[in-house]
Amino acid sequence: MAKVSREPFFWAMFSAGGMLAALVLPAVVLLLWFAIPLGWVEAPSYVELVTKIDRPPVKLALFALVVLSLFHWAHRFRFTLYDGLQLSHLYGLIATVSYGSATVLTLLAARLFWSFP
Amino acid sequence: MTRPEDLNRLPRAVGAAVNPSYKPYHPKWHRKRYPVFWWLGKFAYGKFITRELTSLAVGYAAVLLMLEIWVLSRGQEAYTRFQELLVSPPVLIVHGLVLLFLLFHSVTWLNLAPKALALRLGRKRIPDAAVLVGHYAAWLFATALVVWYLVGR
Numbered sequence: 642m643a644k645v646s647r648e649p650f651f652w653a654m655f656s657a658g659g660m661l662a663a664l665v666l667p668a669v670v671l672l673l674w675f676a677i678p679l680g681w682v683e684a685p686s687y688v689e690l691v692t693k694i695d696r697p698p699v700k701l702a703l704f705a706l707v708v709l710s711l712f713h714w715a716h717r718f719r720f721t722l723y724d725g726l727q728l729s730h731l732y733g734l735i736a737t738v739s740y741g742s743a744t745v746l747t748l749l750a751a752r753l754f755w756s757f758p
Numbered sequence: 759m760t761r762p763e764d765l766n767r768l769p770r771a772v773g774a775a776v777n778p779s780y781k782p783y784h785p786k787w788h789r790k791r792y793p794v795f796w797w798l799g800k801f802a803y804g805k806f807i808t809r810e811l812t813s814l815a816v817g818y819a820a821v822l823l824m825l826e827i828w829v830l831s832r833g834q835e836a837y838t839r840f841q842e843l844l845v846s847p848p849v850l851i852v853h854g855l856v857l858l859f860l861l862f863h864s865v866t867w868l869n870l871a872p873k874a875l876a877l878r879l880g881r882k883r884i885p886d887a888a889v890l891v892g893h894y895a896a897w898l899f900a901t902a903l904v905v906w907y908l909v910g911r
Contacts, residue, residue: 673908678841713816
């Protein structure tokens, strides 16, 4: 039997992550790391922010955003190293390190959101 | 029978037996050599590599989001210190670059949507402009949703 390629799975993760990141990350970054700490907007208090995040659908959405963004990075950066720096002979090593770190961070994120707050 | 798609795999499978110096993905001796920084010579190539490198900003944002969630779970005091860290000039400069990269990612990603998505309505193909406008509308809607949820009253 022909060996089934893992490439379509990682490409789908890359694609979903790319779309989600394109649609929501600029807003998230602009609010959480500029507007709120710099006082450009009337920021939610610590308790309000924790309450906003501590809802199952919100936690699930944030978890999906984090995980898909991580796999988007892993896939795209992997090919940037292959093509940009001509490292395709390190195929196995680069794939293992990029998808491996995305997987480890995914497990960490799962624990983080599961036990939040 | 050998199918066309097998031809790509064939050398790899028999390579070592036929040619002892064969290495997959590295047929150096058949190719013209390019400098490592080939993408610095031409604007379009540089733009391509920059677009690919936006993935670093996406990964960074994901990790920092995890960090902020962790900080929030550590209590009020940890959150206040994290907010102070966020407004220090070096951090703001890095985050400014991250934001620029993320915007570049959004624009390049959404601009490719009409090429990736060939939608048909009956026999007619939906025009590229409509697909493009739809995606930008989705970006606007998602942004409004995030703003409303995080800082809306």
